[in-house]
Structure formats: structure tokens, C-alpha cells
Amino acid sequence: MLEVAPTDQASDTRRRILDAAEQIFADFGYAASGMKMIAAEAGVAQASLHYHFESKEGLYEKVVERRTAAINSARRSALEGLVAQDRSNDLEAILDALFRPALSPEAGGVNYARILAAMSSASKGRDVELVRRYYDDIAHHFIEVMARAVPPHDRRAAAWAYSYSIGALVSQMAHTGRSERLANEAPEQSDFEKRLRRLVRFCAAGIREVMVEEAESGAAN
Amino acid sequence: MLEVAPTDQASDTRRRILDAAEQIFADFGYAASGMKMIAAEAGVAQASLHYHFESKEGLYEKVVERRTAAINSARRSALEGLVAQDRSNDLEAILDALFRPALSPEAGGVNYARILAAMSSASKGRDVELVRRYYDDIAHHFIEVMARAVPPHDRRAAAWAYSYSIGALVSQMAHTGRSERLANEAPEQSDFEKRLRRLVRFCAAGIREVMVEEAESGAAN
DNA sequence: GTCTATATTTAGATAGAC
DNA sequence: GTCTATCTAAATATAGAC
Incomplete structure (x- = not known):
């Protein structure tokens, strides 16, 4: 087990966040989308978004x-x-x-x-x-x-x-x-x-x- | 002079606000545009925007x-x-x-x-x-x-x-x-x-x- | 009609327990 | 790695003097 591979749980959380962000960004546009909205859609804490993607900007770029x-x-x-x-x-x-x-x-x-x-x-x-x-x-x-x-x-x-x-x-x-x-x-x-x-x-x-x-x-x- | 006709000054203010709003909305998009930005661009107080157009939403619709x-x-x-x-x-x-x-x-x-x-x-x-x-x-x-x-x-x-x-x-x-x-x-x-x-x-x-x-x-x- | 000053809400981001 | 709770800044909108 090398440590470059994230845990299954973390990997799944990342994917769920990306899916949720894609949905929210698509519906409201970048500026009108909120990190709280995305967190709720993904079913995780808002802090988890910042842990995995650092910022709203970073999350958006990863979605694209x-x-x-x-x-x-x-x-x-x-x-x-x-x-x-x-x-x-x-x-x-x-x-x-x-x-x-x-x-x-x-x-x-x-x-x-x-x-x-x-x-x-x-x-x-x-x-x-x-x-x-x-x-x-x-x-x-x-x-x-x-x-x-x-x-x-x-x-x-x-x-x-x-x-x-x-x-x-x-x-x-x-x-x-x-x-x-x-x-x-x-x-x-x-x-x-x-x-x-x-x-x-x-x-x-x-x-x-x-x-x-x-x-x-x-x-x- | 009927009172339906706004003063020249007020009419000019409205136009300046619309021009400024058009510029800001074009540059940043609706959600990322701020009423403070628009007021600064128009050279008027932010309260003047609400006096003439009631809300950000109303201002946007008038621009369009x-x-x-x-x-x-x-x-x-x-x-x-x-x-x-x-x-x-x-x-x-x-x-x-x-x-x-x-x-x-x-x-x-x-x-x-x-x-x-x-x-x-x-x-x-x-x-x-x-x-x-x-x-x-x-x-x-x-x-x-x-x-x-x-x-x-x-x-x-x-x-x-x-x-x-x-x-x-x-x-x-x-x-x-x-x-x-x-x-x-x-x-x-x-x-x-x-x-x-x-x-x-x-x-x-x-x-x-x-x-x-x-x-x-x-x-x- | 226009201003200054402020109320209120919500945003993105962070601290620290577990 | 994920959570709860909170900080700080910025947003829209309003109150009230002039």
C-alpha cells in the first residue's frame, strides 16, 4: 500500500463533491453558487470542500x-x-x-x-x-x-x-x-x-x- | 410642467446609472457585479440606485x-x-x-x-x-x-x-x-x-x- | 433627489475537536 | 479526513439628514 493512493473513502468524497459542484455550478453559474449549497448537495461538511480543493476557485477548475x-x-x-x-x-x-x-x-x-x-x-x-x-x-x-x-x-x-x-x-x-x-x-x-x-x-x-x-x-x- | 416628467437632473442620473450598470454587468456577469461597483462607476451614491430602480434585479431588467x-x-x-x-x-x-x-x-x-x-x-x-x-x-x-x-x-x-x-x-x-x-x-x-x-x-x-x-x-x- | 451611515444577511474561509 | 462552530469580509438594502 503506497501512500500516494488516497483512501477509498476520501476518493469517494472527492468524486461526490465534484459531482455536486458540477450540478450547482451548472444551475446557478459560478458566482451565484455557494460553497454551502455544494456541501449540502454532496452531503458533506463545508470544510471538506476546502480540505480537498482549497478554495472555490480550485474546485471550479477541477470540475472543468x-x-x-x-x-x-x-x-x-x-x-x-x-x-x-x-x-x-x-x-x-x-x-x-x-x-x-x-x-x-x-x-x-x-x-x-x-x-x-x-x-x-x-x-x-x-x-x-x-x-x-x-x-x-x-x-x-x-x-x-x-x-x-x-x-x-x-x-x-x-x-x-x-x-x-x-x-x-x-x-x-x-x-x-x-x-x-x-x-x-x-x-x-x-x-x-x-x-x-x-x-x-x-x-x-x-x-x-x-x-x-x-x-x-x-x-x- | 406636469409632474410626470422627471427633472433633467434625475433623468441624467438614471441614464448614467444604466450605462454604468451595463458596463459592470457585461464585465463581471450579474451575480459577480456589486451595487457598490455600479454606484462608483456611475459616480453616485449607492442609495441612488435603489431609489431609482428599487433593487439589483430591477436595475438589471431595465438595462436589458x-x-x-x-x-x-x-x-x-x-x-x-x-x-x-x-x-x-x-x-x-x-x-x-x-x-x-x-x-x-x-x-x-x-x-x-x-x-x-x-x-x-x-x-x-x-x-x-x-x-x-x-x-x-x-x-x-x-x-x-x-x-x-x-x-x-x-x-x-x-x-x-x-x-x-x-x-x-x-x-x-x-x-x-x-x-x-x-x-x-x-x-x-x-x-x-x-x-x-x-x-x-x-x-x-x-x-x-x-x-x-x-x-x-x-x-x- | 441625493447623500452618509448603518442594519442585516450571506459569502468564503479557518480553528480545533475527534 | 470529517465534522461543528466561528471568523471576517462583502453583499443588498434601508434610515434619515439635507
């Missing part, structure tokens, strides 16, 4: 970190699968690899999706830094792949189209229920594959359009 | 209300202009009417845009209610117009495509600087018309794709 690794690792695996299948130029498949791990109920869950949606809309402060730290690498990777897949292979146009696509994705991840309300659908009427496919087709068409247009109008900005 | 009216009124005017010009089926022009008032520096300003971006990513609570109150009518209006403009005129498909488009729009309104970073551009290098046109083309292509696809796969969900 836990999910990000899983999502981006799934994205990279999916991309590698495409290369192995010689489908590197299949834009719809590329977007599927980008969106599916983020929308999937398994990888992260809807609570983390809501946290990410809030992070993405921030224009300054901690959330901007977290987006950069956890998502810029994967973004550059996908932009490069998209630029190679779609003629005339304009990397800058691909970057803008990528940003629009992430915007559309994030708006769907948050699950505000607004899309269904506007479409006159029951909140859970549309199944996952259908939603994913619709979003993929929307973005693929937009990406092709922007990349062609950008080339037509010249490289100057 | 002030800009929303201007934006949506500009959108409706632009749509009417299209009808008058017999361009009701010009999808790019319709999207221009939808996006321009929201992205324009005059109508609202970048601070309000950031507040709206935060509101749009909320999945429960006050912000969801505000989005519904201030933006559902105009959304239904534009969805109807889009459905009429694009064959095969599927209203439900138009609603989903509208949601994606708003997601892409909002991600750009927040001006996080991330798009420019990913595209390797200086933050203020790209001019307004160029950005607007690129976003319009992206969404127009996506909308056409989704509406055709939806019709091909049948009406069943």
Missing part, C-alpha cells in the same frame, strides 16, 4: 478539468479513426468527431455542457483563460483538418467557420429548451442522432460556403 | 429592456424594408436584417452584447425568462419569414436552423477575441461589414441545407 480531458481525448480518437479509414476529407465526419463527444450524454453530461456554455460566452477573466487552456489546442487541430479537407484550403476562413460552428454547438449543448419551444416540439421529442445530424449538416454547408467565398473575395482582409 | 426595444425595432423595420423592395425571398437579406442591429456598435453597444451572450447560455432562472419575454416574438416572426423564403417551406426545420444561427451570432456578439486568435488576426483587423457578411453567408448556406434535408427525410421526427 475532469470533463475536458475525456471530451478532447474522444475527439482525437475519432479523428484518428477517420484517417485510418481514409475519410480525412469527409467534412461531415470531421464535424461528427468534433460535436459527438461534446453532445453525448456519457462524456461529461448535460451539467458540464451548461458550465461550458457559460464559459464560452465570457469576454474576460477566468473563463476566457480556461477556454484557452483547455480548448485552443484541439481547436487548432480541427481547423487544420478542416482546411485540408475543403478546397481551396484557406486556413483563416476555416478558423472563422470553426468559430461559428462552435457557437452553434454550444447553443445546443446548453439545452435551454428554446430550440424546441421555437420549433413547437416537446423538449425530449427529438432524439440524439437526429439532432446531431442536423447540426452537422448545417455547419458543413456553412463551412463550405465561407471557405469558397473567402477565396473568391481574395486573401486581403 | 432599454437595448432590446431598439434592436428588435430595427429588425422589424429592416424586414419591412425588404417586403417593400420585393426581396422577401432573399435569405441573405433576411439574415442581414436579423444580425445587423445586434452586431452594430450603435444599437446597444458591445457591453449589452456581452450581457445578452450570458443570458442566452442560461438554462434556468431569470435569464431564460428574459430571453423568452424579449426575444420569442421576434424569433417567431423571423422563422416564419425564413420558412416562406426557402423551399420547401418547412417551418420546423426553419426553427432549428434559426436556433443554430442565433448561436453563431451570439458567439460573435460577445467579442471574446477567440475567433481572431484562432484565425491569427489582430483583434480589430477585420472590419464590421466583412464580419457580418461572412456570418450571413455561413448561416444562409446552413439554413438551406437543413431545410432541404428535413424535407427529404420526411416530416417525422
Whole structure:
């Protein structure tokens, strides 16, 4: 028994706190969430949160970190699968690899999706830094792949189209229920594959359009 | 002099408070913004905020209300202009009417845009209610117009495509600087018309794709 | 209508027993 | 490692002079 391994009880407490924090942060946002709320949700003393994560800030970062690794690792695996299948130029498949791990109920869950949606809309402060730290690498990777897949292979146009696509994705991840309300659908009427496919087709068409247009109008900005 | 008209001084104070609140709410988000901060930014006593707006909640709603009216009124005017010009089926022009008032520096300003971006990513609570109150009518209006403009005129498909488009729009309104970073551009290098046109083309292509696809796969969900 | 001063509540964080 | 109890700072909101 090495001492690097925490006790089973401590490990379980950490996980329970992370789950509770994810839930509370998703529901109320970072600033409006209280450490007392999180402690109550987790069923532990408030002091336990500070013992394991030091501060509210530290707890928040760990909540984000836990999910990000899983999502981006799934994205990279999916991309590698495409290369192995010689489908590197299949834009719809590329977007599927980008969106599916983020929308999937398994990888992260809807609570983390809501946290990410809030992070993405921030224009300054901690959330901007977290987006950069956890998502810029994967973004550059996908932009490069998209630029190679779609003629005339304009990397800058691909970057803008990528940003629009992430915007559309994030708006769907948050699950505000607004899309269904506007479409006159029951909140859970549309199944996952259908939603994913619709979003993929929307973005693929937009990406092709922007990349062609950008080339037509010249490289100057 | 009727007493319904407030004094010039009071009217100016109200406006200064609204401007300051808009700035602070945009920078820190609702929960992390303090009434003391806002009072300091406006150069008035904190008590003055409560005198004019009663509570933090009331102040926030007035901040949102002030800009929303201007934006949506500009959108409706632009749509009417299209009808008058017999361009009701010009999808790019319709999207221009939808996006321009929201992205324009005059109508609202970048601070309000950031507040709206935060509101749009909320999945429960006050912000969801505000989005519904201030933006559902105009959304239904534009969805109807889009459905009429694009064959095969599927209203439900138009609603989903509208949601994606708003997601892409909002991600750009927040001006996080991330798009420019990913595209390797200086933050203020790209001019307004160029950005607007690129976003319009992206969404127009996506909308056409989704509406055709939806019709091909049948009406069943 | 605007101010200073303060009441009241709640936040994040810590001390110390077990 | 987990708890109870508490500290200190900061929040919203209010009272009352001018």
C-alpha cells in the first residue's frame, strides 16, 4: 500500500463533491453558487470542500478539468479513426468527431455542457483563460483538418467557420429548451442522432460556403 | 410642467446609472457585479440606485429592456424594408436584417452584447425568462419569414436552423477575441461589414441545407 | 433627489475537536 | 479526513439628514 493512493473513502468524497459542484455550478453559474449549497448537495461538511480543493476557485477548475480531458481525448480518437479509414476529407465526419463527444450524454453530461456554455460566452477573466487552456489546442487541430479537407484550403476562413460552428454547438449543448419551444416540439421529442445530424449538416454547408467565398473575395482582409 | 416628467437632473442620473450598470454587468456577469461597483462607476451614491430602480434585479431588467426595444425595432423595420423592395425571398437579406442591429456598435453597444451572450447560455432562472419575454416574438416572426423564403417551406426545420444561427451570432456578439486568435488576426483587423457578411453567408448556406434535408427525410421526427 | 451611515444577511474561509 | 462552530469580509438594502 503506497501512500500516494488516497483512501477509498476520501476518493469517494472527492468524486461526490465534484459531482455536486458540477450540478450547482451548472444551475446557478459560478458566482451565484455557494460553497454551502455544494456541501449540502454532496452531503458533506463545508470544510471538506476546502480540505480537498482549497478554495472555490480550485474546485471550479477541477470540475472543468475532469470533463475536458475525456471530451478532447474522444475527439482525437475519432479523428484518428477517420484517417485510418481514409475519410480525412469527409467534412461531415470531421464535424461528427468534433460535436459527438461534446453532445453525448456519457462524456461529461448535460451539467458540464451548461458550465461550458457559460464559459464560452465570457469576454474576460477566468473563463476566457480556461477556454484557452483547455480548448485552443484541439481547436487548432480541427481547423487544420478542416482546411485540408475543403478546397481551396484557406486556413483563416476555416478558423472563422470553426468559430461559428462552435457557437452553434454550444447553443445546443446548453439545452435551454428554446430550440424546441421555437420549433413547437416537446423538449425530449427529438432524439440524439437526429439532432446531431442536423447540426452537422448545417455547419458543413456553412463551412463550405465561407471557405469558397473567402477565396473568391481574395486573401486581403 | 406636469409632474410626470422627471427633472433633467434625475433623468441624467438614471441614464448614467444604466450605462454604468451595463458596463459592470457585461464585465463581471450579474451575480459577480456589486451595487457598490455600479454606484462608483456611475459616480453616485449607492442609495441612488435603489431609489431609482428599487433593487439589483430591477436595475438589471431595465438595462436589458432599454437595448432590446431598439434592436428588435430595427429588425422589424429592416424586414419591412425588404417586403417593400420585393426581396422577401432573399435569405441573405433576411439574415442581414436579423444580425445587423445586434452586431452594430450603435444599437446597444458591445457591453449589452456581452450581457445578452450570458443570458442566452442560461438554462434556468431569470435569464431564460428574459430571453423568452424579449426575444420569442421576434424569433417567431423571423422563422416564419425564413420558412416562406426557402423551399420547401418547412417551418420546423426553419426553427432549428434559426436556433443554430442565433448561436453563431451570439458567439460573435460577445467579442471574446477567440475567433481572431484562432484565425491569427489582430483583434480589430477585420472590419464590421466583412464580419457580418461572412456570418450571413455561413448561416444562409446552413439554413438551406437543413431545410432541404428535413424535407427529404420526411416530416417525422 | 441625493447623500452618509448603518442594519442585516450571506459569502468564503479557518480553528480545533475527534 | 470529517465534522461543528466561528471568523471576517462583502453583499443588498434601508434610515434619515439635507
